[in-house]
Amino acid sequence: MKILVCISQVPDTTAKIAFSDNNTTFNTQGVTFIINPYDEWYALVRALELKESGPATAVHLVTVGKADAEPVIRKALALGGDEAIRIDADSNDPYSIAANIADYAKAHNYDLVLCGKESIDYNNGSVGAMVAELLDMNFLGFASKIDVAGTTVTVKREIDGGEETDACELPLVISCQKGVAEARIPNMRGIMAARTKPLTVVAGAAVAAVSSITGYEMPPAKSGVKMISADNMDELVKLLHSEAKVI
Amino acid sequence: MIVVLVEHSQGVFKKKSLEAVLYAAHIAKEMGTDITAVAMGNVPDSEMQTLGAYGAQKVLHTTDARLDNFNSKAYAKVVVAAAQKENAKVIIGLHDTTGKAVMPRVAARLQAGLVAGAVGYPDLSKGFTVKKNVFSGKAFAFVNVTSDTKVISLMPNTFPVVKGEGSATVEQMEAGLSDADFSVKVLEVSKASGSVPLSEAELVVSGGRGLKGPENWYVLEALAQELGAATACSRPVADAHWRPHGEHVGQTGGTIRPNLYIAVGISGAIQHLAGVNGSKTIVVINKDPEAPFFKAADYGVLGDAMEIVPKLTEAVKKFKAGQN
Numbered sequence: 001m002k003i004l005v006c007i008s009q010v011p012d013t014t015a016k017i018a019f020s021d022n023n024t025t026f027n028t029q030g031v032t033f034i035i036n037p038y039d040e041w042y043a044l045v046r047a048l049e050l051k052e053s054g055p056a057t058a059v060h061l062v063t064v065g066k067a068d069a070e071p072v073i074r075k076a077l078a079l080g081g082d083e084a085i086r087i088d089a090d091s092n093d094p095y096s097i098a099a100n101i102a103d104y105a106k107a108h109n110y111d112l113v114l115c116g117k118e119s120i121d122y123n124n125g126s127v128g129a130m131v132a133e134l135l136d137m138n139f140l141g142f143a144s145k146i147d148v149a150g151t152t153v154t155v156k157r158e159i160d161g162g163e164e165t166d167a168c169e170l171p172l173v174i175s176c177q178k179g180v181a182e183a184r185i186p187n188m189r190g191i192m193a194a195r196t197k198p199l200t201v202v203a204g205a206a207v208a209a210v211s212s213i214t215g216y217e218m219p220p221a222k223s224g225v226k227m228i229s230a231d232n233m234d235e236l237v238k239l240l241h242s243e244a245k246v247i
Numbered sequence: 248m249i250v251v252l253v254e255h256s257q258g259v260f261k262k263k264s265l266e267a268v269l270y271a272a273h274i275a276k277e278m279g280t281d282i283t284a285v286a287m288g289n290v291p292d293s294e295m296q297t298l299g300a301y302g303a304q305k306v307l308h309t310t311d312a313r314l315d316n317f318n319s320k321a322y323a324k325v326v327v328a329a330a331q332k333e334n335a336k337v338i339i340g341l342h343d344t345t346g347k348a349v350m351p352r353v354a355a356r357l358q359a360g361l362v363a364g365a366v367g368y369p370d371l372s373k374g375f376t377v378k379k380n381v382f383s384g385k386a387f388a389f390v391n392v393t394s395d396t397k398v399i400s401l402m403p404n405t406f407p408v409v410k411g412e413g414s415a416t417v418e419q420m421e422a423g424l425s426d427a428d429f430s431v432k433v434l435e436v437s438k439a440s441g442s443v444p445l446s447e448a449e450l451v452v453s454g455g456r457g458l459k460g461p462e463n464w465y466v467l468e469a470l471a472q473e474l475g476a477a478t479a480c481s482r483p484v485a486d487a488h489w490r491p492h493g494e495h496v497g498q499t500g501g502t503i504r505p506n507l508y509i510a511v512g513i514s515g516a517i518q519h520l521a522g523v524n525g526s527k528t529i530v531v532i533n534k535d536p537e538a539p540f541f542k543a544a545d546y547g548v549l550g551d552a553m554e555i556v557p558k559l560t561e562a563v564k565k566f567k568a569g570q571n
């Protein structure tokens with residue numbers, strides 16, 4: 001079983017979010033980029049576990065982006081994985097990202113494609129399902145447990161208002177969230193090994209973007225907190241009813 | 248034409264789907280067109296007709312017992328069939344666990360641009376530009392969809408749901424589903440019964456490390472029950488297994504936007520705020536006056552959670568008794 005793990009680079013969770021050029025560009029000055037936590041902690045680590053325990057024969061990492069995405073994919077290789085692929089294309093539009101990944105995956109016959117449930121920057125959570133559609137594969141979203149026996153994958157996942165356990169034959173696309181695996185910390189050996197692992201750059205597919213971000217806005221600032229005495233919860237309830245109108 | 252996917256639970260449409268129909272109606276009016284809703288599985292005709300009161304002229308109904316289990320491949324096929332039949336220019340669903348699997352598939356199939364998690368109406372004066380959350384709620388982005396067909400998944404609980412007048416016509420639709428569309432075998436389904444699902448809850452009571460341990464959660468649960476609220480928690484709480492991880496809200500957990508978020512014993516780290524700052528009203532109960540969460544709150548109470556929360560529960564009880 002060959003696994004392809006989709007990796008996205010995102011600003012660090014503590015990064016200050018600011019915009020420049022009249023609020024049309026995300027200001028990356030002073031921002032550290034990390035591997036999207038859902039891709040790293042869950043999708044990548046589970047793929048590595050599946051190789052260590054037997055079912056997977058190869059774990060490849062793929063990212064869509066320009067050369068500035070390479071440090072992050074090297075970081076991912078330090079955790080593990082046999083090789084990485086960077087598809088040299090813009091990563092602004094979910095459809096073109098998915099089309100690029102699907103194009104590559106189709107040509108290289110992966111049995112299982114894993115990704116995080118969403119990236120923490122643009123929060124679209126759409127690339128996994130799009131890749132599945134473009135490859136005509138099943139898609140199981142929001143997995144919290146993934147087991148593989150032979151060619152059958154058993155997945156526990158979140159559905160609207162509950163949980164479901166499914167069995168599905170390979171090939172398949174799964175998006176991962178908490179529960180799938182435990183985050184790992186790269187060790188020195190991994191970091192050294194990552195330097196010499198193959199990182200192939202392939203040209204992007206001929207796909208036109210179908211959406212673009214034209215501007216940003218910060219949420220309105222709160223007007224200030226109204227403190228209520230701990231002995232006066234009746235007052236709080238009254239305010240929630242008559243002022244905030246939420247109960 | 249605008250096509251909107253509606254979800255039901257045991258034959259009754261979910262409130263968030265009525266919100267999606269109203270959202271579509273608003274757009275349809277501006278574009279001078281009509282709405283067709285797409286319903287799947289076992290729903291009575293009388294229930295489907297009620298979608299007219301939210302703005303739908305027609306409901307396309309695909310009945311197939313296999314659709315009773317959620318399956319993104321089959322659901323997407325039905326939505327695409329409806330969109331093609333109706334020659335839809337805009338296709339709308341919800342940004343929930345169902346919509347997040349179905350709408351990207353629909354968009355990919357039609358090579359259409361997708362706005363995932365819309366929190367505003369399309370601005371037609373600027374092409375087709377829709378506001379959405381980015382950076383886990385720390386900012387908004389405006390996404391312009393440039394393809395002919397546009398796909399939107401609406402963030403639930405963004406707009407109020409108000410019932411109007413009218414009745415929709417119901418038409419059966421054959422979507423050409425085959426066994427290959429149902430190759431996922433469902434082994435087990437467990438749905439939370441009775442309690443409010445967190446993602447669609449209007450009121451949420453959430454606890455953090457300040458509660459000291461899982462044995463103290465009963466005070467939050469009592470408040471939640473009195474309010475009819477869902478319960479949530481911060482990441483350290485979920486990591487320590489005090490609460491199930493499905494309750495974790497924050498940047499690496501769920502993002503919610505209830506009308507009321509009551510945070511008890513949560514300091515308010517930036518990652519936590521990212522998941523909840525779309526809430527309309529925030530109440531913070533904390534014994535640390537320096538807790539950063541107070542800066543993001545509308546109302547604050549300083550003091551020990553174990554004392555304050557039961558008092559608040561009593562006050563809610565008293566208020567409710569007064570209402571009746």
